[in-house]
Amino acid sequence: MNIFRFVVEYFSLILTLILVLIVLAGRKEARATVSWLMVIIFFPYFGALLYLIFGNPHLKNLVDKKFKKQKPVEVKQYFDRMPEYKNSRLANLVEKVTKLKPQLCFNLELIPNATDKYSKLAKDLLEAEHYILMEYYVFRQDETGRFFVNLLEYKASQGVKVFFLYDGMGAIGITFKRFLKNLTANGGKCAAFLSPLNIKSILRINFRNHRKIAVIDGKVAYTGGINIGNEYIGDLAGSAKWVDTHIKFSGDAVYAVEEVFFEDFYIATGKDITEEIHKKHKKVGGDINVHVIPSGPDQKNPLIYDTIFSTLNSAEKTVDIITPYLVPDQPIIETLKNASKKGIQVRILLPGKNNHPMVAAAGRSYYEELVEAGVEIFETNNIMLHAKIIIIDSFWVTIGSANMDTRSFRLNFELNVVAYSKNFAYQSENLVKQYLEFSHKITLQELRNKPVPIRVFEGICRTLSPVL
Numbered sequence: 001m002n003i004f005r006f007v008v009e010y011f012s013l014i015l016t017l018i019l020v021l022i023v024l025a026g027r028k029e030a031r032a033t034v035s036w037l038m039v040i041i042f043f044p045y046f047g048a049l050l051y052l053i054f055g056n057p058h059l060k061n062l063v064d065k066k067f068k069k070q071k072p073v074e075v076k077q078y079f080d081r082m083p084e085y086k087n088s089r090l091a092n093l094v095e096k097v098t099k100l101k102p103q104l105c106f107n108l109e110l111i112p113n114a115t116d117k118y119s120k121l122a123k124d125l126l127e128a129e130h131y132i133l134m135e136y137y138v139f140r141q142d143e144t145g146r147f148f149v150n151l152l153e154y155k156a157s158q159g160v161k162v163f164f165l166y167d168g169m170g171a172i173g174i175t176f177k178r179f180l181k182n183l184t185a186n187g188g189k190c191a192a193f194l195s196p197l198n199i200k201s202i203l204r205i206n207f208r209n210h211r212k213i214a215v216i217d218g219k220v221a222y223t224g225g226i227n228i229g230n231e232y233i234g235d236l237a238g239s240a241k242w243v244d245t246h247i248k249f250s251g252d253a254v255y256a257v258e259e260v261f262f263e264d265f266y267i268a269t270g271k272d273i274t275e276e277i278h279k280k281h282k283k284v285g286g287d288i289n290v291h292v293i294p295s296g297p298d299q300k301n302p303l304i305y306d307t308i309f310s311t312l313n314s315a316e317k318t319v320d321i322i323t324p325y326l327v328p329d330q331p332i333i334e335t336l337k338n339a340s341k342k343g344i345q346v347r348i349l350l351p352g353k354n355n356h357p358m359v360a361a362a363g364r365s366y367y368e369e370l371v372e373a374g375v376e377i378f379e380t381n382n383i384m385l386h387a388k389i390i391i392i393d394s395f396w397v398t399i400g401s402a403n404m405d406t407r408s409f410r411l412n413f414e415l416n417v418v419a420y421s422k423n424f425a426y427q428s429e430n431l432v433k434q435y436l437e438f439s440h441k442i443t444l445q446e447l448r449n450k451p452v453p454i455r456v457f458e459g460i461c462r463t464l465s466p467v468l
Helices: 002-024 030-042 044-055 058-068 089-098 114-126 143-157 172-176 181-185 253-269 303-313 330-341 357-364 367-372 406-411 422-437 444-448 452-467
Strands: 103-111 131-136 161-167 189-193 213-216 220-224 246-250 288-295 318-322 345-350 376-380 389-392 396-400 414-420 439-441
Touching: 089 288, 089 303, 089 414, 103 114, 103 253, 103 422, 114 143, 114 213, 114 220, 114 246, 131 143, 131 253, 143 161, 143 181, 161 253, 181 189, 189 253, 213 253, 220 253, 220 396, 246 253, 253 288, 253 414, 288 303, 303 330, 303 389, 303 396, 303 406, 303 414, 318 422, 330 345, 330 367, 345 422, 357 452, 367 376, 367 444, 376 422, 389 422, 396 422, 422 439
Parallel strands: 131 161, 161 189, 318 345, 345 376
Antiparallel strands: 103 246, 103 288, 131 213, 213 220, 220 246, 288 414, 318 389, 376 439, 389 396, 396 414
């Protein structure tokens, strides 16, 4: 027994030493390096398993190799620039940083809650004539989920081509149930994105598809932060209030969203469906310029992060950030602090009641230094605020699936839309005002009076945030 114990401890020591050297050689951000070192040292075997699956720098190489083997999936795109765009320094900045050309859309609509989104989406799905593309990170098998699956089944039975993509982890319940049986029986094409049950993708389960996409007939697109499920409505079975935001639009920019879906479907299935369903759409134009910006671990430079970082640095008057999770890297924290010191009004709005308490605690560890620099921080009153909105200088607005955290910026497949419109910015600012009505401002006094145990817990969560 002593010999067995000696062997286990000796192997544990060797394994820990090897992994420590690998982590130190990984050239990760300092906080991520410290986090992984703590996990590996204090939990040798479990920490090793976690690192191999979630932290190994070679995992990104696996993703890169997978994408290099792919043939490019392309959809005919149309680009144009309206005067409002041409006169915007932020617009030109994003174009330079991302190398993406702007597209036009019309009927750009800000959808302030899940109830409105579900009713509008259901109506558009019922009116579909040719094809439906749906892609979601979370798709619950509850009343709301069954309603939409039944609707997709009905449209598929009418001959409409239905393609449904769900994240292998976020919607893992679908994998274990025969939830999509009737949809596939009626001709619907369904697939899981990097399913943990697939041996070929098990080492890639840390790279999640966090996008929420719906496209109908190439004419209308939906994207934003709202998944599919009862909880997002927030009024079933006495559940707590949940607040989120989505957008809907038509025009040339819809084709860019289609292309993102086609690429994701190709990753999941190895099938290029562009020829099967994509007609040669004609240019339909629009009245507002937007950038449709995808981001993911397949990109050498994370486009959404680069976009947000560069525009925050270029703000002149105001910055409003609405996010459920605030765990960015230090450069963004310093950017926000410096902006406030320069006299720019910087406001950050977060949920007072969070569905991920440890991530919320990590975010709160930044509050004191931000407030000391003049940043205004608000938390909602017992409401889970899940919206992801940034407004800069009452003109530049981005809404999408990306949170203000490292996971969204570096690990997840995300999709954000940037709109260049004073009118849309005005609508977005009015929505923020509504959020502020059921929120309270965090004061420096209460932050400095925070009990030591809470400070310690927040510090631990902050240190571990790269591995949460």
